[in-house]
Amino acid sequence: MxxxxxxxxxxxxxxxxxxxxxxxxxxxxxxxxxxxxxxxxxxxxxxxxxxxxxxxxxxxxxxxxxxxxxxxxxxxxxxxxxxxxxxxxxxxxxxxxxxxxxxxxxxxxxxxxxxxxxxxxxxxxxxxxxxxxxxxxxxxxxxxxxxxxxxxxxxxxxxxxxxxxxxxxxxxxxxxxxSSQGAWLACSVLLVLGMAFIASWSDVVAMIRAVRVTSYRNEVVLYLPRPPHSTCTTSSRKALLPQVLVCFLGTWSPFVLLQISILLFRVQIPAYIEMNIPWLYFVNSFLIAACYWLNCHKLTLNDITAPVDPFVSWKCCFIPLTIHNLEKTEKPMSIIIC
Known part of the structure; x- marks a missing residue:
């Protein structure tokens, strides 16, 4: 041999x-x-x-x-x-x-x-x-x-x-x-995320500032205030984009920073290490987010409630839950299950 x-x-x-x-x-x-x-x-x-x-x-x-x-x-x-x-x-x-x-x-x-x-x-x-x-x-x-x-x-x-x-x-x-494929794929994902963040940065920043982390039914949840008469709709990609970004980055932001560091410092990783399960699930969540965003007009409640991502719950972008008696001084808030 x-x-x-x-x-x-x-x-x-x-x-x-x-x-x-x-x-x-x-x-x-x-x-x-x-x-x-x-x-x-x-x-x-x-x-x-x-x-x-x-x-x-x-x-x-x-x-x-x-x-x-x-x-x-x-x-x-x-x-x-x-x-x-x-x-x-x-x-x-x-x-x-x-x-x-x-x-x-x-x-x-x-x-x-x-x-x-x-x-x-x-x-x-x-x-x-x-x-x-x-x-x-x-x-x-x-x-x-x-x-x-x-x-x-x-x-x-x-x-x-x-x-x-x-x-x-x-x-x-x-x-x-x-392998150069992993580097180019990471560049593409980061480029799309950067463009999406620039397009909706004000909404994303407003959502992040208003977010509250707590526990509900043994799960970590994020509380996001909503206007009193707002309704959740899947018909607007512009309104859906910041919610998708917050859900995605809420789970994968450390991995995004890691990819940015690897590309900036030109770290050369052997291919048998670069191809790994965390990387694949990161790309998987990105692809699911893109599919949800691109097909938001075609989705039904059955499509949204059936989970397809093992790490990110996307239904919060379409079906926000509400707790009316969380605190006496607080208005009803939407729940994002991360």
Whole structure:
């Protein structure tokens, strides 16, 4: 088997070289262990009773593949030199396996987002209505085809293959692949959020100033004062935009700041780390927010009350609840369940 070279090559795919020896596979094991624990934590924090769509199923497949990579690195690091199914595995294969996974992860940002967009478009447009089992099987089939197709491309494409050299490569360095898809996707999301904030910054600031955080029925809620005779309508995108921004940023503002910092300081993150479940759920909430905002004229109450986001409750943008006896001196307020 071959390993990825540490020397320069003419491949269009960007490789960054680590200054740490290959013997630092313990560090790689710790990084993968942290990522796996983060996957378990994020998956455990999801809202219950939400309709799982394509992105949710893909996150589960990513968690399984991360677990596979962690176990593989642990086994190779432990036995160092062994033969399995007629193949000799050494510590060099840790670098090789990580590089293959990195290329595979790095090429998946655009396809995953594209399929998620199509999935939510079909969901909100109601063009197709498949039974739950059939829909789930379709998601699983799509994910299997996606993983196998990208993996076959990584292993068979000449441009990617040119990034792999012979066994004579220096054992002191293990280059890692940095994907440009994640950076461009983050730039696009931040650009849209910035434009939306500029377009409705006065309303957003007014809502944030008036917000009150408390607990209601064992859930964290935000109280937003409303005019006495105001009504909640989904017919105006302009009125809906600040509410969508407040809901989105109320959950994902730390992640937005993290993405801004990464882009400003040009932090180069290996693709096997950059593709992670928090990032995918962040993009998932953004896509849902965009679909709600673009289709606000077509939505019905059934569409809104059925949760599709494991981390953000969007129904507050359309169906605000009211507590009339919160305080004697306070007027009725709308409830946003975060």
């Amino acid at each position: 071959t390993v990825f070279p540490s020397g320069n090559c003419s491949s269009p795919y960007k490789l960054q070289h680590t200054s740490q020896p290959l013997g630092a596979d313990t560090l790689l094991f710790l990084i993968l262990s942290g990522k796996t624990l983060l996957n378990v934590l994020i998956l455990g924090m999801r809202r219950k009773k939400t309709r799982e769509h394509f992105m949710g199923h893909f996150c589960l497949s990513l968690a399984l593949l991360d677990l596979f990579l962690l176990i593989s690195v642990a086994i190779i690091s432990l036995f160092r030199d062994f033969v399995l199914l007629g193949i000799r595995f050494t510590r060099y294969h840790i670098c090789l396996l990580t590089q293959i996974i990195s290329f595979t992860y790095g090429f998946l940002h655009y396809p995953v987002c594209l399929i998620a967009c199509i999935d939510y478009y079909l969901t909100f447009s109601k063009t197709t209505k498949l039974p739950f089992r059939s829909q789930r099987c379709l998601y699983l089939l799509t994910i299997i085809v996606m993983w196998t197709s990208v993996l076959a491309y990584v292993l068979g494409d000449p441009a990617v293959s040119s990034s792999r050299g012979a066994q004579s490569a220096s054992p002191q360095q293990c280059p890692f692949y940095v």
